[in-house]
Amino acid sequence: MKIEELKSYEIKEHRFLKDINTDAYVLSHKKTNARVVVMPNDEENKVFYIGFRTPPKDSTGVAHIVEHTVLCGSEKYPIKDPFVELCKGSLNTFLNAMTYPDKTVYPVASCNDFDFKNLMDVYLDAVFHPNIYHEEKIFRQEGWHYELENRDDDLTINGVVYSEMKGAFSDPDDIVERQIMNSIFPDTPYGVESGGDPDVIPELTYRDFLDFHSKYYHPSNSYIFLYGNCDMAERLDYIDREYLSKYDEIKVD
Template sequence: MHYHQVTLKNGLTLITVQKPGKLFSLNLGLQVGSLMEGDQEKGICHFIEHMLFKGTVYEDNETLNRRIEMMGGDFNAYTDYISTVYSVSALREELLESLNILHEMIAHPAFSAEEMEKERGVILSEMRSALDDPEDITHRNLYEKAYATSPLRYDVIGTEESIGRLTAEDLQRFHHTHYVPGRAILILVSSYSHEEAGILVEKTLGQWQGSKTPPIPWVFEKNQPGIHTDYKDMEQSTLAILYSFPLKEEEKLPLRVLNYKLGQSGNSILFRELREKRGLAYDVYSDLDLTENIQNLVIYTQVSDESLENTLEVIQEILEDIKTGAYFHQDDLNMMKKVMKTSIYGTLDSIHDLSAFLLDEVLNHQDPREFEKDMAKLEKVTLKDLVAVSQKVFSEPTIFMLRGNPDDEDHTDYGE
């Protein structure tokens, strides 16, 4: 991988990877996400992300978005717990225009009060539409029950109350403090040489000014164990189980391997046991987040209400069996190693996946080339390592059930 990293004079971190091709893919990540928001600011990072597409001091909303459209590529953004990311993929010759647009959006947003009121309605509509999604409701309630003080209790989008009270001045103040080049990382994968790419970035985002502010600290919080239940008029019930854990660096790779076989693959343990053997669920998955100071694993499924308790028992039995060494054999481990290698090489071959992957690594304070070492470490992962990490992870879960029988008289919340 033809990789190069440099810090510009204004503090922006630039990472370029030279790959032949007619397209480029870039990700500009700001190290500010919902975990950094104050109690009165919930959803402000996501709101700012929306507003950066609503005009700059140089041109209005319509003109800006026409310029983006004329590039003929993909221009997008998202906000998560630790970052706000702007991504662009387009033809090679559109790189300079893309960087110009990004610079204007990032450094000189208009924050028009009129546009903000329109976007407030859009965000509130987005928020309310999620109330019709059982999976979304389940995850939101699960995190709210799992954490007592962590900002993880709140959805990235914020609350109706917080979104309703934010002003243009609030957004401007937060943007001025946190949208600074010293907290920005630009990953560019293209056929440009490192020198050529550096010149283009220096001409555009290199002109972005702002003093770096100290990072806003947050600490790991262990989930609060318990079983919680709520009700909604719907056809099926949902079940979500959350485990959080402080892991050592050397334990993360075995957990990634374990999680793939647990609930990520098409032939996962959970899928095979719940759907293929017992016919309890159409789909089931596990999701692993190893972001610093988050570190949790969530299992989710949807089943008929009469099967809910049985499904929970089966999952808990599976996890207990895994902790004793069941389910995993050397052939399984060898297969999972091949799958992970295939995934890594697939990422390297795609400019879009590679750009996103490298940004995730840097945002998590990892050497972006660490995957090369992981390939060697992967060969040394043993069945004993999988058992050891499962014993550390699978204990004292937070469980949330959204039941599809609102007339049930037993509305017990066992976590209270």
């Protein structure tokens, strides 16, 4: 099968990029309007990512907490920490997830075709069918929770992202950069802290956290990227069949 023969995608643009010696397509998934860029070439280190626009409206760190929690088990892969298992057991050459001030991306890479397909499936199932809706404890573990070791101790707050951001907020460079951003871009996503301000993180409710995922983790709000030496038409067909085709287009502000 060729990319041109796929019924579920429309080719918006197709040209050869001489600078990086690759063929390149910009596609649109017809049913959801998911945007897809495909670069078939002879690079053995294959790359896939899916990204979503995730502009935060406050400094609760909701985008960052969603990023952590979707990698804590999904419908097809209901284990506690698929991300850690993949780090240990897969042949990946890159595996991570990053929250930016306005987007969240989930990139993987591997030189092994079978491994690459597995990584893609774990990541796609993670972002679209995470277990966060059934298990509040995932939010509590990665986001924030109260802690009390002994009856007479003071009640404290803990959580993976909460602790991570306490570290980030004690770094002088980070503090200066944040102040500059907040002053130049007030009232925009760049004026708040997408990673989460430790003073504000505990204001995030489980409900608002789930709403953020429902709103932004939709194919209509996604960008998908494929690069390297693999059967691109087969990969695109699989992405459509297993995930995208199950959704209808929505408008995401």
